[in-house]
Amino acid sequence: MGTALAEMTMPQISPLAGEPIERADAERLAGVLKALADPARLRLLSLIQSAPEGEACVCDLTAPLGLSQPTVSHHLRILTEAGLLEREKRGVWAYYRLVPSAIATIADLLTPPRKRATKKAR
Amino acid sequence: MGTALAEMTMPQISPLAGEPIERADAERLAGVLKALADPARLRLLSLIQSAPEGEACVCDLTAPLGLSQPTVSHHLRILTEAGLLEREKRGVWAYYRLVPSAIATIADLLTPPRKRATKKAR
DNA sequence: CAGCAGCATCGATCCGCCTGCATATCAGCA
């Protein structure tokens, strides 16, 4: 299935501002926000983003989070399916990194037509 | 009664970028995002924001949402406690409107590497 | 080719929350 966020960036999802959003758009946006709305997952994103190469494997994340390895894998899975993380398996390790401008895209969907010009994809 | 968001805008809450976020900050940010991460509440915000005077009462919101009046009141309560809505009671009606830049604040917390000078680099 | 280490998946438990119905509260009005 296509990473939730991809369905938002590609075929425009209604931003929160402007005309009332449709039920389907609300569901999609809520789905991605739900992936963000968890302390453990926010810390995961933060940890990965601030890691040496901007990437981290599961074994590096369990300790700082204080969660079991299955639980961490579970959260990483949710973030990945939401389109916020990408996974690359090198040998025995699975490295996760942020999808370039995924979070910025969400932020743009929330903020009204401010004076920013970050709407273009890459 | 800190309306959650007030604790984010006023004192500093760690944005998602930069150094790894603390557990307490993650909890606060997740709390506000949780209020956003619901289809019904997203539609409520959208409906209120696009209403004639930028405000709406409960009776105007139940129909377009297709939810019962108690449920709508429940969602409005959550959004208000999160600091996203403000409530004003005029006569028998309760009018809700968006807190000016609440959502923009959340967006800024998600995407600091912007040109914004939200706070010290590090 | 065993044995081991890193991850993902499964099954189960526990908790939080979305929803509606019933009811309480409160302001305006006859």
Added chain:
DNA sequence: TGCTGATATGCAGGCGGATCGATGCTGCTG
């Protein structure tokens, strides 16, 4: 004062999700 309409709150059912232990899978490595 008593009634009506607009909201808020209590209560309860049901579903989704966060977590962990156990297990399965797969590349290294000795």
